[in-house]
Amino acid sequence: MRICVFGAGSLGSAIGGLLSSKHELTLVGRDPHIAAITNSGLRIMGGRDISVHLDARTALGDISQPDLLIMAVKAYDTESAIAICRSVIGEDTMVLTLQNGMGNLEALRSWKGAKAFGGSTTMGAMLESPGTVRLSGLGRTVIGSDIDPDGARKIADALSQSGIPTTTNENVIEEIWSKAIVSASINPLTAVLRISNGALLDSDVISRLMDEVCSECVAISNAAGIPLPHGSLTERVHRVVMGTSSNRSSMLRDVEMGRRTEISQITGIMCKYASSLAVPAPLNRTLLAMVESLAVVRGERLIS
Numbered sequence: 001m002r003i004c005v006f007g008a009g010s011l012g013s014a015i016g017g018l019l020s021s022k023h024e025l026t027l028v029g030r031d032p033h034i035a036a037i038t039n040s041g042l043r044i045m046g047g048r049d050i051s052v053h054l055d056a057r058t059a060l061g062d063i064s065q066p067d068l069l070i071m072a073v074k075a076y077d078t079e080s081a082i083a084i085c086r087s088v089i090g091e092d093t094m095v096l097t098l099q100n101g102m103g104n105l106e107a108l109r110s111w112k113g114a115k116a117f118g119g120s121t122t123m124g125a126m127l128e129s130p131g132t133v134r135l136s137g138l139g140r141t142v143i144g145s146d147i148d149p150d151g152a153r154k155i156a157d158a159l160s161q162s163g164i165p166t167t168t169n170e171n172v173i174e175e176i177w178s179k180a181i182v183s184a185s186i187n188p189l190t191a192v193l194r195i196s197n198g199a200l201l202d203s204d205v206i207s208r209l210m211d212e213v214c215s216e217c218v219a220i221s222n223a224a225g226i227p228l229p230h231g232s233l234t235e236r237v238h239r240v241v242m243g244t245s246s247n248r249s250s251m252l253r254d255v256e257m258g259r260r261t262e263i264s265q266i267t268g269i270m271c272k273y274a275s276s277l278a279v280p281a282p283l284n285r286t287l288l289a290m291v292e293s294l295a296v297v298r299g300e301r302l303i304s
Helices: 010-019 033-040 075-086 104-115 149-161 172-193 197-201 204-223 230-243 250-256 263-277 282-303
Strands: 002-006 024-028 042-045 050-052 055-057 068-071 094-097 116-121 124-129 132-137 141-144 166-169
Touching: 002 010, 002 075, 010 024, 010 042, 010 068, 010 124, 010 132, 010 149, 033 055, 068 075, 075 104, 075 263, 094 104, 094 149, 104 116, 116 149, 116 172, 141 149, 141 172, 149 166, 166 172, 172 197, 172 204, 172 230, 172 250, 172 263, 172 282, 197 204, 197 230, 204 230, 204 263, 204 282, 250 282, 263 282
Parallel strands: 002 024, 002 068, 024 055, 042 132, 068 094, 094 116, 141 166
Antiparallel strands: 042 050, 116 141, 124 132
């Protein structure tokens, strides 16, 4: 299968690198990461240490029409990424989002219709240095098969054949909500407290706080007509934390590097749903304000 991963961050690079063992892979991202891959290959550390050489570029250019485009940009860049891909990607290309947050699948389906697939992954990856990614866990990847089960199966098989455990699920919206709840329960707390994922379970106080954030999110999803069992979501959050214990969440790394975070697409959307459905969400609102405040404080420090 010809596959293009658009967005060579830590997760996109890890997925692309693993897929390249079985498929014709193009990775699109930014320098200096892409330059390092072009010069020395992509190194994936953790568990197994591998180096792969693949087509890495900073623009789609004259790319051969891929069978599958994996959208791996930050959630706030989805619309601009669609605008870039629209003139290059053909009608028959399937498009998959494994991005954080909510709203990505809807944006892709407005472009590709039934050729757009939603999904979620709990794979943990960190960008160690340009050209090098550390894999902290393969996690669990699920592809939505609500519209095109055969297409979803093809995508899941491609990922599984490359060492990424993947299944399909007809209820893709439920899967996306579940992943969003996991992200909302973990990422903002790690960003505010400046701790790794595993440290969330090192303290009873922090662990209870994480569970209460999860409970708020489950109440919001149930009110939105997405029935999710609280107990299983809490267990899933804990499994992800333990499975990626050494990982520093993408939101924490964005804060540390002075980059824009995805808080609006994760906790912000949760809070919007809570407001429209009159569901109390004090912890999520507080975390939203605190992560947004980090950017304000950083800006003031840069100016002063």
